Amino acid sequence: MKRWIAGVAVVAGLACGSDEPTGNSGVATVSMNANAIVLIPGQTEQLAATAKDAGGNTISGGTVTWRSANTAIATVNGTGLVTAVSTGQTDVSATIDGKVGSTRVTVGAVPTTALVSMPGLSFTPFTTVIKQGGTVTFEFPQLPHNVIFERKTGAPQDIQVTSNVRIGRTFTATGLYPYDCTLHPGMKGEVNVVP
């Protein structure tokens, strides 16, 4: 938030400044790392904006001002982290030296079932968003893993070391439920249960 306010001050300063430095005013376009993203409520995604001059060369160091056209659907913070709020569509824009880039954000319904797979030594996706009362199915490959939930109210029963099987867990209470595979340091994930 602090950084966003600073960004407004810088842009306003340039707009009325008479001794604008030449090396800092050549922004021709702002491109985004994604034209469109699809999220479900509660999910987040990091956007990035790149300023380019008329020759297509990247200009670094510009201050980015992030804005969501409809914060009831998705919000964006001062570093471009988008958080989906409710179903619908909106645009998130990044302004650098008066030039604007934007990303269409579509927020869909929260699923009642989801699958977590384990390619390599990771849980994919890292964050699973599911509706309260929904079931997450953990798909264990040939390499054995376990799923040990952080001890908190509403967390389901752990899944002990197993392989080549699909095992489901139902989440009855809203909240964020982190879990680990204790066999593989750093192999972790989380289930975000939303109303």
Ligand SMILES: [Cu+2]
């Ligand atoms: Cu593991």
